[in-house]
Amino acid sequence: KKNATDEEIIEIAKKSGCHDFIMKLSQGYETVAGEGGGHLSGGERQRISIARAMLKDAPIVILDEATSYIDPENEAILQDAIATLVKGKTLIIIAHRLKTIADVDQIFVIHDGYVENHGTHDELLKDSPVYQELWSAAMRGEEND
Template structure:
């Protein structure tokens, strides 16, 4: 499971990744970190994989914590993955890395994604649209857009909001 706000323990980076597989070697941890696009920033930490990250991962950015959480899940190699708003509140650069890492994590697995940002699920095999706790629509992205229902309305609204720009006031 990869949550919107992943929790990291007041341990080393290696220990936090190793939670996914307690008997993992350092080589396996590094391999998972590379697949999650976090090896590069980990190497730049004061003690690399032996850097203590603080309670809740206090010394890392939200995107860095997310990628370590993905590395943990990659190392675990579970057949079913639950992503609970995993890309919410990330800056664009971290979102790109996280999407790439999720693609590696999800390869040949069953993945359940909970998302409000529809862009993150548009390539899903099947999308379930919930409304008031019930399934309102189901299908692929293109099919749901063609239905002209709730999904299409939400998609259009997110596209409209995603294109806003600040204008300077003329004097």
């Protein structure tokens, strides 16, 4: 949104978990981050991307591994920001961490380049051998962390 007010930007930054780290930058909201986010961490760049999407207010939002660089403490903040972002919108999430998508309306399981199955998390646990295997592996990985 090209004509966003400072208040709108700060509100979105707070909702996306960006405000605190922005305020720690040398020039706060006036800091120029540069190509690719320069001195920002991967998680900070992801949160800024979410904030930009929230500010744009697009009817369709595509998130590709939106939480891949986020530590567990900040993942909940980002998930809340995403929930705010997508109210009344279509959200397409590309994810390998199944826990981040378990509550969505529809999951499409892509295997060897094809849609193997689709449905809710519970439906796929019953009907999709590929999803069952992926979910089991994800849960085993959590136990080992």
